[in-house]
Amino acid sequence: MDQRKSQNDLLDDLVSGGAITEEQAAAIARAPRWSLSVRELFSYLAAIVISVGVLQIVGVALSDASQSAVAAVLYVAAIASYLIRSKIPMTTVIRERLIEVLEIVSVASASVATGLLLDMANLRSEWSVSIISAVVICWSLYRLQKTQFAATLLLSAAVPAFVVSLSAGINTRGQVLLGLAMALSGAGLIYVGMRDIGAAFVPRAAGSAYVVIGSIILSRIDGIGTFVPLVFGAVLFIVGSQKLETELLMAGTVGVVVGIVMCVARWVHSNFLQGIVITACGVLMLLALSAQVRRAANRPKLDVPAA
Numbered sequence: 001m002d003q004r005k006s007q008n009d010l011l012d013d014l015v016s017g018g019a020i021t022e023e024q025a026a027a028i029a030r031a032p033r034w035s036l037s038v039r040e041l042f043s044y045l046a047a048i049v050i051s052v053g054v055l056q057i058v059g060v061a062l063s064d065a066s067q068s069a070v071a072a073v074l075y076v077a078a079i080a081s082y083l084i085r086s087k088i089p090m091t092t093v094i095r096e097r098l099i100e101v102l103e104i105v106s107v108a109s110a111s112v113a114t115g116l117l118l119d120m121a122n123l124r125s126e127w128s129v130s131i132i133s134a135v136v137i138c139w140s141l142y143r144l145q146k147t148q149f150a151a152t153l154l155l156s157a158a159v160p161a162f163v164v165s166l167s168a169g170i171n172t173r174g175q176v177l178l179g180l181a182m183a184l185s186g187a188g189l190i191y192v193g194m195r196d197i198g199a200a201f202v203p204r205a206a207g208s209a210y211v212v213i214g215s216i217i218l219s220r221i222d223g224i225g226t227f228v229p230l231v232f233g234a235v236l237f238i239v240g241s242q243k244l245e246t247e248l249l250m251a252g253t254v255g256v257v258v259g260i261v262m263c264v265a266r267w268v269h270s271n272f273l274q275g276i277v278i279t280a281c282g283v284l285m286l287l288a289l290s291a292q293v294r295r296a297a298n299r300p301k302l303d304v305p306a307a
Contacts, residue, residue: 006244067116074113081106100150103143107154111136129165133158148198155192156206159185163210179217183232186210190239190248201247208236208251215255219262226266230259 005013011025020028062070085102088095111132118128140155163185167178189207193200215232219225233255240248264277 067120071113071116071120074109074116078106078109078113081109096148100147103147103150104154107136107139124169126165126169129161130169133162133165137162144192144195144197149202152193152197152199152202156189156202159189159206160210175217175220179214179220179228181214182210182217183214186212186214193247194243204245205247205251208247211236212251212255212258216258219259226262227259229255229262233257233259 008029011020011029014020015022015025058073062073065073081102085099085106088099088102114132115128118131119125136154136158140151140158143151144155160182163181164178167181171177186207186209189203189210191207193202193204193207211232212229215229218228221228233252235252236248236255237252240246240250240252260278260281261274264274264281268274268277
């Protein structure tokens, strides 16, 4: 599989093809991915301060209220947030982001309110979280192509909640099920993050972290468990190197390092020898890479006849 081209490679191709000038390519390369005005940043800061104050007021007002009353207030807040969101015209970038923030607030409020009602119904907390997070996951998948960041944030937060709660509900002592579920859900998030969606780096980063966490949980299995972090980390690193995705590369690096250390620590008991073996593993990786580069350089090129 060919390696994905970097931004600079694509810009060089455009320059060589005459599509843009070198000055334009340099300006594009230096341009930040996002642009936030000082006014917008202060607006976010003010909104956070206001939210903290409102939460404090609501907390004091509802300190002696029943769970049903708190749930009712949260449902009202969820409906109000959604209605306000639907009435705001998307005329500016700031308003578009405000709409998505209100969507997150609406979903979060409704989720907490539903959790309170399920708790009043004496449903186990594991199943309550599973039900709520499953609904949030479905909503997020439905909204993925229609939002810039709200759906990806909700999805990345709901997936681990669903996995952990469902695993706890099915088998409270089953580490294998939890590890497999975390790794598979992480792989699913990585797949979602490879699509053309808003804030795609969020599910990629979250999914990569979940794969590493799942592999570490699976490492507790007797026998082959020690090799799981190394294998999963290597897969993440290979995919990340082909796609040039920093999130996968970082997670893969962590997985490979953790896997090597765990394997060496299992069979080598001297700390000094462990350091030597780990260093030797790194040297062997470099030698293998150098051999691969030499083979690629010495490989005969096929002459393609001109048309």
